[in-house]
Amino acid sequence: MHEKLSSGLDEEVLEERTLLFGPNLIDIKIKSIPELLISEVIHPFYLFQVASCIFWYIDEYNYYASLILFMAICSIAWSIYTTRSSLVNLRNMAKTETEITVYRKKGFISAAEKIKSSQLVPGDIVEVYPNMPVPCDMLLIQGECVVNEAMLTGESNPILKYSVPKTDEIYIPANHKRFTLFCGTNIMECRTSTAHDSEKGALALVYATGFGTIKGSLFLSILFPKPLHFKFYSDSYKFLLIMILFAIGGFIKTLVDSIPQGYPPGEAIKDALDLITIAVPPALPIVLTVGIGFAVNRLKDRNIYCTSPPRINFAGKINLFCFDKTGTLTEDNLSMEGIVPCENGVVQNLEIIQDFSNLPEMLLSVLTTAHSIGVIQGHLVGHPVDVQMFQATKWIIEDRKESDNSGILSTVTHPSKSHRKYGVFRRFEFLPALQRMTVISQDLRSGEFLACTKGAPEVIQGLCVPQSVPHDFDDILAYFTQRGFYVLGCAAKVLTNQISTEVDTVSRDVLECNMEFCGFLVLENKLKPETTAVIKKLAIAKIHCVMITGDNILTGISVSKKCHMLHPEAKVLFTVVTENGTIEWKNVDNLGEVFKDPFAVSRRFSEKRDHLLQDKDEFELAMTGKALEIMSKPENQMQYDELLQRVRVYARVSPDQKTQIIESLIDYGYFVGMTGDGTNDCGALRAAHVGLSLSDAEASVVAPFTDRNKTVAGVLKLIREGRGALVNSFVAFKYMILYPVIQYVTALRLYHIGSKLGDIQYLYQDAALVLPLSITMLMTGASKRLHSQPPTSNLFAPTILASLFAEVCIQVLFLALINVILSKQDWFVPFDGKGEDEFAVKNYENTVSYWFSNFQYIIVAIAFSKGNNFRRAFFTNYLYVIFLLIGIGLSIMLVFLPQSNFTEDVMETIELPTSFKWHIMLWVGVNTLTSLVMEFIVIEGPVALYLKTAFGKKHILS
Secondary structure (H helix, E strand, O other), X not given: OHHHHOOOEOHHHHHHHHHHHOOOOOOOOOOOHHHHHHHHHOOHHHHHHHHHHHHHHHOOOHHHHHHHHHHHHHHHHHHHHHHHHHHHHHHHHHOOOOEEEEEEEEOOEEEEEEEEHHHOXXXXXXXXXXXXXXXXXXXXXXXXXXXXXXXXXXXXXXXXXXXXXXXXXXOOHHHOHHHEEOOOOEEXXXXXXXXXXXXXXXXXXXXXXXHHOHHHHHHHHHHOOOOOOOHHHHHHHHHHHHHHHHHHHHHHHHHHHHHHHOOOHHHHHHHHHHHHHHHOOOOHHHHHHHHHHHHHHHHHHOOEEEOOOOHHHHHOOOOEEEEOHHHHHEOOOOEEEEEEEOEOOEOOOOOOEOOOOOOOHHHHHHHHHOOOOEEEOOEEEOOHHHHHHHHHHOOEEEOOOOOOOOOOOEEEEOOOOOOOEEEEEEEEEEEOOOOEEEEEEEEOOOOOEEEEEEEOHHHHHHHEOHHHOOOOHHHHHHHHHOOOEEEEEEEEEEOOHHHHOXXXXXXXXXXXXXXXXXXXXXXXXXXXXXXXXXXXXXXHOOOEEEEEOOOOHHHHHHHHHHOOOOOOOOEEEEEEEOOOOOEEEEEOOEEEEEEOOHHHHOHHHHOOOOOOOOOOOOEEEEEEHHHHHHHOOHHHHHHHHHHHOOEEEEEOOOHHHHHHHHHHHHHHOOOEEEEEOOHHHHHHHHHOOEEEEOOOXXXXXXXXXXXXXXXXXXXXXXXXHHHHHHHHHHHHHHHHHHHHHHHHHHHHHHHHOOEOOOHHHHHHHHHHHHHHHHHHHHHOOEOOOOOOOOOOOOOOOHHHHHHHHHHHHHHHHHHHHHHXXXXXXXXXXXXXXXXXXXXXXXXXXXXXXXXXXXHHHHHHHHHHOOOOOOEOOHHHOHHHHHHHHHHHHHHHHHHHOOOOHHHHHHOOOOOOXXXXXXXXXXXXXXXXXXXXXXXXXXXXXXXXXXHHHHHOHHHHHO
């Protein structure tokens, strides 16, 4: 392949591929402002706002119409700005173009030419050089490169890439990452592997361009995310539909009352339509959007950045959170503890050896060569495990000369005995699916070729001849993993003369068999300082915690116990897949104790799925990716569903299986959060209701939330703010339902007698009272602690309906009561809205209803703004308190102002006896006390208790 492709593409093939694949650009289309405007305006809420404003202008209600129209325009403009800015930012991140050297055929000659990277097509041969941004996904066919992949995968350590070996093996990018240069990464250093064609430098073959690259697929997932449905939003539409039906009823009643009394049909229809704009508040979407914006800013203040604001409300319902282990719960880097050698199938003792100077030769060959380390300016670069392992040997990697044509990739030498050298001829990279890596090395002193392998101990065991494996292998492994150590197995074998002559073409399968087990490499993965405290707080909040890791299952169990994800003394069963493909469950404390059915050994599994209490006397379950693959088959679906809600640790799982677990948990009915820091977590972060990335990489863009502090403490902050935002949304929605109901009843009452509220009266209520209160009440911060139950997301939950119904009844009854009291006064003259006085504003009924309803908007705002388990007390929201005091002060002032041009001509109220004004204030006080007692005591106490008994706790909290 190397010889065939190294000359480049001819003009005919180039033309065909250019037409087929298009330009090498991740070109995100930026919608024009008119397109974005149309997509925003056709939303039902905005259409209703526009229709309402048009109607208000016709009705000469100009001030409030202009205010709502201004706010709607600002909201649409802000939405267009943020949408367009987001697309522009994505486009700038995605679209890179640079000048590049490509080799193409000119007749029968291969010639180098400079082109723009956008002109590359699959099959092109590209020269690779230091500090070069990689413009597409490419296969390295000549030379070696050190690559910085941090911006794509989050991997903080430089990665050494090798040229693809000359084999008949089929190239699969996911399985051959060590030979692949990914679009969006940067070349730090490169060199040719041989003297042959060294004038061309390092070369790479383009295999994917544009959106076909890994980076391109990442941006496609951002542009077209999987839709998630939230009950609050669907319920809000149902509630508004009810309000519309309610308004239509009032519309019909107004027509029935007005037309028979001789009112002009046009005026009657106009006033009846006005009721619809009252009953369905056009400001509602603006208020809810602003509330989410406040929550986004509060998260930003805590260094958590949000790319999908609607997901904040999802965070308020999280009842299960999944954690990656390494770099999330534990420190990023492992610390080297030492080696436990094995010779002739015998481990002398379980002492961890830290002095590598007297190790068996075969084991030493593994430790010095089975890695992917490179050298940049005298510094070792590569995976931290590889670097720590090699540094522990105290050997040295020699800087290979570009003129070296021996085929050796790297040479390692003893620091003091220069004749002790190993040359690495070929590497088979670590693959998650295989859980191991292998190299072909040569003892340059004896000329012997060796295959050296390291990887998951269970996997390495299966590659070795039985005589070389300790008879108590499982017990030794369990001894270390149960103490939280990260363990790798080491194996090697001397290659036969025949294989030694075929090192460039021999397959991996031939090498990775009949090996000799050499020992255990032991490292420690320490918990981050904040991990245990976070997990304990989540447990108190009854948020189910699950670990999903690619590490050993016993290590995962040990770490789970250390951080209290599992009870430290919990009995744990974990899966073992037998040779015939069946699943057995072993007791982690007694590996000889085997069960076929985990549910038969614990009463826990007869409990309901929301029973999440930790109990050291109950069994917990842990499952490997291999067992998960078997259990997720259709024939095992029933048991898989049951296991899904019980397994607390998933280990040795692939990135795709992480996503599968998340999606299965969501399908089962959980609200799922996921946090991780690596590229292998991207799929799961994207699939979860709430994904929290602990990485600054471009890959973190797939997650709705990114914590720049890079600690799991962000989980607590996110859930608290999510709960606070969700409750704030409910508070605002309830208030925006009660406000139009009060105004609707007031208007309906006045229409019935032939009167109405004046434009300035409406403006005062809508713009000076309701709008500031409805917006500032959303600035109330989240509670500082997590409660044991999440808030409801169901607008039709019994407690929500009980609260709304009670407050509606209270406000309507007191509004009716004050009008009845008014009618009993000696000086009262009923308004006759006929003739010239039709729909006049200035009358007793209007003035009293208007004054009293002003206070009711404030009363309801206070009643609904009480602090609870999810949001702080309203008096901690200083701006809201200020607007409450201003509203109260202005409303009292309107009642007690002496008659003047302002009260008569502007506010259109009439003078009432002072004694009756104090009577109004008395009933305002009684109304306030009744509303607060109902909301703070009755609804929260006896009513909640009755509803829990009648409907069940789960239904109440759903």
